[in-house]
Amino acid sequence: MSAIFPLAFASEEVSLLTAVIMGFLFGFTLERAGFGNARKLAGQFYLHDMTVFKVMFTAILVAMVGIYAFAALGWLDLALLWINPTFLWSQLVGGFLLGAGFIVSGLCPGTAVVSAVSGRVDAMVTFVGVFLGTFLFAVTVDAFPWLERLYHAGSLGTSLLSDLLGMPAPLLAALVVLGAGAAFLGAEWVERRMAGRYPAVENAPTVRPRLKLAVPGALAALALGATFAPAPHRSVPVPEFERMSAGDVARRIIGREPGLVLLDVRGTAAAKEQGLPGAQAASLDSTVVPVLAGLAADQLVVVYDADGKLGALPAGWPLQPRYAVLAGGLAAWRAEVLTPAVARDATSAERALVAEQNQLAAFFSGATVAAPAAAAPPPAAGGGGGGKKKEAGGC
Amino acid sequence: MKPRAYWNPYFAGVMLGLVLFGTFLVAAQGLGATAFPKRLIALWAAGVDAQWTARNPALGSYVAGGVFPLRNWIFVEVIGVMLGGFIGALSAGRFRVAVEKGPRVSVRARLWYALAGGTIMGFAAGLARGCTSGQALSGGATLATGSWLFMLMVFAGGYAVAWFVRRQWV
Numbered sequence: 111m112s113a114i115f116p117l118a119f120a121s122e123e124v125s126l127l128t129a130v131i132m133g134f135l136f137g138f139t140l141e142r143a144g145f146g147n148a149r150k151l152a153g154q155f156y157l158h159d160m161t162v163f164k165v166m167f168t169a170i171l172v173a174m175v176g177i178y179a180f181a182a183l184g185w186l187d188l189a190l191l192w193i194n195p196t197f198l199w200s201q202l203v204g205g206f207l208l209g210a211g212f213i214v215s216g217l218c219p220g221t222a223v224v225s226a227v228s229g230r231v232d233a234m235v236t237f238v239g240v241f242l243g244t245f246l247f248a249v250t251v252d253a254f255p256w257l258e259r260l261y262h263a264g265s266l267g268t269s270l271l272s273d274l275l276g277m278p279a280p281l282l283a284a285l286v287v288l289g290a291g292a293a294f295l296g297a298e299w300v301e302r303r304m305a306g307r308y309p310a311v312e313n314a315p316t317v318r319p320r321l322k323l324a325v326p327g328a329l330a331a332l333a334l335g336a337t338f339a340p341a342p343h344r345s346v347p348v349p350e351f352e353r354m355s356a357g358d359v360a361r362r363i364i365g366r367e368p369g370l371v372l373l374d375v376r377g378t379a380a381a382k383e384q385g386l387p388g389a390q391a392a393s394l395d396s397t398v399v400p401v402l403a404g405l406a407a408d409q410l411v412v413v414y415d416a417d418g419k420l421g422a423l424p425a426g427w428p429l430q431p432r433y434a435v436l437a438g439g440l441a442a443w444r445a446e447v448l449t450p451a452v453a454r455d456a457t458s459a460e461r462a463l464v465a466e467q468n469q470l471a472a473f474f475s476g477a478t479v480a481a482p483a484a485a486a487p488p489p490a491a492g493g494g495g496g497g498k499k500k501e502a503g504g505c
Numbered sequence: 506m507k508p509r510a511y512w513n514p515y516f517a518g519v520m521l522g523l524v525l526f527g528t529f530l531v532a533a534q535g536l537g538a539t540a541f542p543k544r545l546i547a548l549w550a551a552g553v554d555a556q557w558t559a560r561n562p563a564l565g566s567y568v569a570g571g572v573f574p575l576r577n578w579i580f581v582e583v584i585g586v587m588l589g590g591f592i593g594a595l596s597a598g599r600f601r602v603a604v605e606k607g608p609r610v611s612v613r614a615r616l617w618y619a620l621a622g623g624t625i626m627g628f629a630a631g632l633a634r635g636c637t638s639g640q641a642l643s644g645g646a647t648l649a650t651g652s653w654l655f656m657l658m659v660f661a662g663g664y665a666v667a668w669f670v671r672r673q674w675v
Contacts, residue, residue, distance in 0.1 A: 126576075133588070134585040148619075156675050176522070227591040230603060235620050257632075
């Protein structure tokens, strides 16, 4: 039985359209709940306005019951949903810090967005702070090993509370609903007790004229800054691009290494000059290379150009398979594999090496090397690899 | 003009829950917010130092394989939040360039608090891999263990610090 949900959209554009729609509804609902007002949100922590708790928990209950009811009816495939992975320590510390930041700014990141577009200057400033903090974390998690350890500490992978407590999820969902019901009664009681303790707040002071000018000015400056910010180049080089010697590549071809793919990226030169046997042509300029689609993570793709000057992985190519660059390119292949030469004063080790190279040369120039594929062209790596591909990378 | 009243919190909660549930049905994931700054930072950082960004534990996954980090469901969703929040505030007569603060704090002090709080939250959302939207709300609805722990700690952190910043609010 296949479930109807989650919907799978044929195109990314349609999926992104749903993102705008759901985001719109999210923002509208938060605004109507009063979450565009920092004072109302802060009221949660001084106990006189429990709106945050009431709205948030009601929403969690509704979505939770919906998810587990649809799953029980077979309408929703839970295995396809993205469930936040559990990292106990980073979530413990991060949660506490986020709560602290929440009461200091009066907003959380999502409500800061809603409040900012409602014209609230404090929310705009908060959102600028969120950017600073995000950057600060990215820099410090890279610089301090202890912070990176904390970031990964207490990993349980995908962990559901119901599994942890050893009970069926629908039962736990029902218990959460009952518990929340009791908590709502408690929240109402607390609000009644605290009523009138603090001055009622309905209208925020409008900012002084000077600041009123400063805000559009700051936003315009930001927009200008963004315009002149360094243009982001979208190609990200692969950190460690493996280089592989011609001899190594040759031995892999002879050994019929499963899943080996040879990729010729010389462009138009490939048509004129013979490349590696079984190699497939690909353009460095195209972001979609059909050969690379669906390769398994451990498959080896040997990329070569004319002279081995290849630097970075082109933009858009999947990181998934293992890439290696043929050291020295096709020139090295010719020199080392096709036409090996021995120097007059070579040592015995060098002579042994050349002897082996001569065997390789014999193989690739079509001579007999005591192999069944003697007269036939060398193994077509692309075709042979295609068959193996399915075994390795089944999804 | 008097602004339109806020919704009853339980009604607002039901509506928010339906939006969240609908998001799981169409997008196979929940709602989020901090992916917006994270992905913008990743884009900018990749422009400055692509290798550093690709190796960065917090940003690397956003630029893996040279993908454009802004082409992402949550990122586009946050743009929708801006539109929805703006239309919501406008139609309720609540749009106003103003500063929300308690009666005992100056506007300037309030804005410094806002900047500090935002910075702490940005750092925290990086560490916890999400904020109140992406972790507490969305993860909470799926009964994810870490998300519930996160949510409890958000309330704990808020109540622990509330007393120290009370002048700002009450």
